[in-house]
Amino acid sequence: MTSSRSYHHGDLRRALLDAAVEAIAESGPAALSLRDLARRAGVSHAAPAHHFGDKAGLLTALATQGFDRLGEALRGAGDDFRESGVAYVVFAVRHRAHFEVMFRPDLYRADDPDLVAARERTGELLRGGVSRHTGREPDVDALAAWSIAHGFAELWLAGALPTRVGADPEPAARAVVGRLFS
Amino acid sequence: MTSSRSYHHGDLRRALLDAAVEAIAESGPAALSLRDLARRAGVSHAAPAHHFGDKAGLLTALATQGFDRLGEALRGAGDDFRESGVAYVVFAVRHRAHFEVMFRPDLYRADDPDLVAARERTGELLRGGVSRHTGREPDVDALAAWSIAHGFAELWLAGALPTRVGADPEPAARAVVGRLFS
């Protein structure tokens, strides 16, 4: 990172994305402001426009990054179906900001080539991992597995779950996801 | 409905909520503007403030309405577990605007008394309906059922599902939800 008083920031694009993650984690994607990100990064209010065009452009980049990182997390979970589901939930909770943007296509440009590619890669991974596990009707099985992991993650993030589920999502996620194909 | 040129609107609160549903269905909750709603209802830009205080107040009312209507939809589905899940998904798709607000507590006041009451009522209904169906470990079963229906609905609304699932969510939802406890 270069000196803070230099005219050129050095790595503003990354700094803005990091600041966006921080801001979204604090107040949700709805309250995100480009000018606030610029302040956090110590640049002028118009600097973000050069790297992302507009707000949707920044969120497109964030969603793309999210799909890529979700892919890594799923690969790290191995072939086991249940662990993939748990990894999906853990990713959503640990990378809340990314996750909250990824599945709100009204916030970004869903037809952006880079984003489409990242989403396809991770989607294929998701579908393949499940249909490899069970023999018959892979489509419905994959959809069911994706749905249950995604639903649990969304409900957890929304704070909709009863408090007795506990503070750690992982054991609850393992139990819930395990109910499939049992 | 009173004459459009009268000083008092007559039923502005309802008109604004209806307009909000329309606007959110068109462009998502992020693009919602109180001034746009006022224009749609034919009143001045400051009129909404009297009924809802601020934007969060309006969305709180919309979410409350949504939880109540989801409760009605679930009651209409009867005691059958699978049909409850399908009804949940159908509600999400048919009342997209309400659903999209209900599970985004960062958009409204989640501690509002009326909202909390409506959410509790529907939540109890959701949990009770499922644990009545299966005998053992009702908590995990209820959570799994809620998760799979909620996840499928969210993925459908986000446009994340492969196109071959089809244009009608109901048969796909029935198949996916049916995978639980099978």
Next chain:
DNA sequence: GCGGCAATCTTGTCAGCGACAAGATTGGAC
């Protein structure tokens, strides 16, 4: 009927935001 009151709606204003335009600064290619 009618006086007054409270609910409802209007006009006016302010700061913050996203987007755009035009200019300043700088690193690097040649």
Next chain:
DNA sequence: GTCCAATCTTGTCGCTGACAAGATTGCCGC
């Protein structure tokens, strides 16, 4: 060493949410 393109700044505009103050009207008691 010069020039160019990438990067960042300053300035501006219309839109938005929120607040303040005033206008209109339905309604209740008498």
